[in-house]
Amino acid sequence: MKANQWCRLMLFVAAAILSAVAAHAQTPQKPGTSTSPAQVKQKPGTRPPAAATNTPTPSVKPAQKPDTPETVAVAPKTVAINPHPTLLGQYDNWGAYWAAPDGKKVCFAAARPNGAQSMRGRTPAYLFITSRPHDKIKDEVSAIVSYPLKTNGDAMAVVGGKNYLMSAKADGVWIKNQTDESKLVETMRKGGDLVLKATTDRGLQSTDTFSMKGLAQALDRVARECK
Numbered sequence: 234m235k236a237n238q239w240c241r242l243m244l245f246v247a248a249a250i251l252s253a254v255a256a257h258a259q260t261p262q263k264p265g266t267s268t269s270p271a272q273v274k275q276k277p278g279t280r281p282p283a284a285a286t287n288t289p290t291p292s293v294k295p296a297q298k299p300d301t302p303e304t305v306a307v308a309p310k311t312v313a314i315n316p317h318p319t320l321l322g323q324y325d326n327w328g329a330y331w332a333a334p335d336g337k338k339v340c341f342a343a344a345r346p347n348g349a350q351s352m353r354g355r356t357p358a359y360l361f362i363t364s365r366p367h368d369k370i371k372d373e374v375s376a377i378v379s380y381p382l383k384t385n386g387d388a389m390a391v392v393g394g395k396n397y398l399m400s401a402k403a404d405g406v407w408i409k410n411q412t413d414e415s416k417l418v419e420t421m422r423k424g425g426d427l428v429l430k431a432t433t434d435r436g437l438q439s440t441d442t443f444s445m446k447g448l449a450q451a452l453d454r455v456a457r458e459c460k
Contacts, residue, residue, distance in 0.1 A: 298375070298407050305320035321454050327448030337367040342451035346429075348442035356380075356448070358441040359402040360431060362418065363451060364459045372418045372452070376406045383433040388431035392445070393420040401431060422449045 304444070318330040321340075326347065329338045341363040356379035363373045374390075381404055382388070388399040388406045395419050399406040406429070408414045419429060429441045 272311075277285070296301045298373075321458055322451070324450040324454070326444045327447040329451040329458070329460050331455075337365070338459055340455040341436055342446070342448060342455055344443055346441040347426075347444045360427070360429070360443050362421075362448075362455075364455055365440035366459050374408050374414060374417055374421075376429055376441075378404050378406065378431055378439065379428070380439070382406070383432045383434050383436070386432050388429060390417065390427055390429050392417070392427040393423060393425060395420060399429075399431075407429065418452075419447050422452065424449075 260293040280406045313333065314336050315331070317332040318341075320328040321330075326342045327342050329342050330342070331338060333339065335374055342359050343359060346358055346360075352425075358376055358378045360376045361374070363375065364371045365373075365448050376399075382401040386401045386407065389396055390397040390399055390408075398409040400409045408417060424445045427443045427445060429443065431439055433439065
């Protein structure tokens with residue numbers, strides 16, 4: 234998927250999450266509890282709508298890296314089209330979602346930062362870990378930082394006392410060295426905070442801090458949904 238397509242999708246995700254968070258803030262919940270979709274009466278064979286919960290629900294799935302051709306699917310498992318991500322469960326700071334906009338299932342965990350240091354008025358970043366079984370992609374780490382990044386610049390993810398170099402393009406970042414991705418996810422699962430550092434196209438530095446609390450449970454839920 235090209236960078237401009239990825240940006241449009243990710244900006245739509247950010248706007249959707251931000252709107253949902255505003256609604257969520259009006260209904261306080263007990264801290265430290267896990268939230269799953271509310272039980273509402275449905276017709277047989279249907280899922281509860283995402284609106285039945287007070288948790289942030291993105292409107293589209295995270296996309297794959299820009300300028301990376303999709304792999305050829307081998308007998309992909311077709312599911313009913315579901316263009317809008319459905320919340321599977323909320324685990325502290327992380328939500329687990331699934332969608333199938335073209336009949337191909339995509340699952341992801343998503344979180345907003347619990348701390349940010351950057352220019353005033355900036356929309357917060359969003360961190361994703363995505364699985365796309367039809368592309369044989371599992372636990373792909375990416376983020377949208379909500380501002381244009383320095384052209385051909387790099388970003389840095391710091392977690393568990395280790396630094397992971399990230400590739401930056403438009404307003405998105407991905408792990409630069411693919412061999413480090415599984416190590417990064419494993420470290421993130423152990424908890425603590427992940428600090429994402431990047432440089433804007435104007436040379437300004439920004440730092441976003443994401444709590445990993447709840448990530449392990451969210452990823453386990455994603456793995457069960459997208460086998």
